[in-house]
Amino acid sequence: MLLTNIRRIIRTGFLNFWRNGFVSLASVLILTITLFVIGSLVFFSAIMNASLSQLKDKVDINVYFVTEALEDNIFALQSSLEALPEVKEVSYTSREVALAEFRERHKNDFLTIQALEELDENPLGASLNISAQETSQYESIAHFLDNYSEGREGEVQIVDKINYYQNKVAIDRLAAVIEGSERLGIAIVLVLAVISILITFNTIRLAIYSSREEINVMRLVGADDKYVRGPFIVEGFLYGLVSAIIVSLVFYPLTLWLGGATEQFFGGLNIGKYYQEHFGQVFSILVLSGIVLGVASSFFAVRRYLTKKYLNNS
């Protein structure tokens, strides 16, 4: 009997969804807008995360060595740096490579190259490029380097300069700006999401309000609460599912179209490609939020008419 009832409830839900077309259309439209906002939230945070992590990748520390520094000493520093848990990667640029890179960079700058030719020897020092696991760890790596030089007072100083302190202010500010705008953006989208969720809830409540007489008739015929509520829940489920499918379809051309623009503007992330790569994930988020919203709205809206013992609406 239970299975029969479930089958009947599901069939009734589908039939009501179809026959009550106009009300279904209104609910689906509103839910579509809500899911669109929720989907945009997903894309927005993806864009912001991508640009933030890209920016973080650009942050590093360069240690420049004096020209007289011996490679053995530099390698010793490199291995002690690599031993630090905060350090992700240390790459060594020898004096020769630095010179070659310098020449390459200034190949169109005749004066500079000429000045370089005047010198007898390579004026450039070797350098180490250090990247950390997390941006916040650069501070401690910089401290380590300071201590490293100070600890060798007696010896010849091999470190010429560390560029962290020059970049620090700019890096910090940029990170703060990005984090701030990410937070602001998410706050705005969240508020929009809350507003559209409330509108969805109200739309479905009105849809069910228009069925209140029907609910009374069902109860008069002797239907118990589950049997009255069931089809409405199924309808709510369908609202969510249909809206999620519509939104996923709308996002496809939209993200493709915006893909190039986001790639240029935010650097790196093409939301068209992102959507294709993460389609399963985004689609699940949309379907799940759609169904939860539809079902929950229906559930609470019908409950209003079922909790009362007496049918009198006044």
Next chain:
Amino acid sequence: MIHFDKVSKRYSNATALDSVDFSITPGEFISVVGHSGAGKTTLLRMLLIEEKPSEGSVFYESVDVHALDPREIPNYRKKIGIVSQDFRLLPYKTAYENVAFAMEVAGKTDTEIESDVPEVLELVDLGDKVWNFPHELSGGEKQRVAIARAIVNQPDIIVADEPTGNLDPLNTHEIVEILKKVNDMGTTVILTTHNKGVIDALSRRVITMEHGKIIRDDKSGRYIL
């Protein structure tokens, strides 16, 4: 079978029922007559637990129905078939589905539904309108769907609240004939009406109401107001 024990219903500015006290025995065909606002419909609403009495109790087989647990109410209502002036059909269901709904609710199997619904619709002479929606049916046809729904589960009681109020004389006659047939098969029928002709032709028990009170209760009554 049914007993109204000094039932009163007061709204903020009016008394709809004033200490109504009477009993109905199984198999009776009882008509309730009275002017509009005399309290006929309120009386039935008390029986169907649509509204709460201000005072008094309604008993069905010695159970106070207003003291029933809300979960028990659906089972109680399944024993009553309802027919009302405004039909109260489910608008998005066909005639067939409206009748089938009552059977589904009562836990009937698909086989029972498939055999009983066409039969009962045939009985009320709607064999050719089975797949029409209520808005595609005339008033008389809608009322016959409602009757089919009310009788399909063979309830103990049929409550008919002015079932002929919106119908022409021919349809009225047919509806009353159906109710009489149902009553002959042993179902208790409670009918409220304004129609003098119906009451006089029935010559069954008549309760006359005025201002929320029972002013007359005749075993084989006529419509006197």
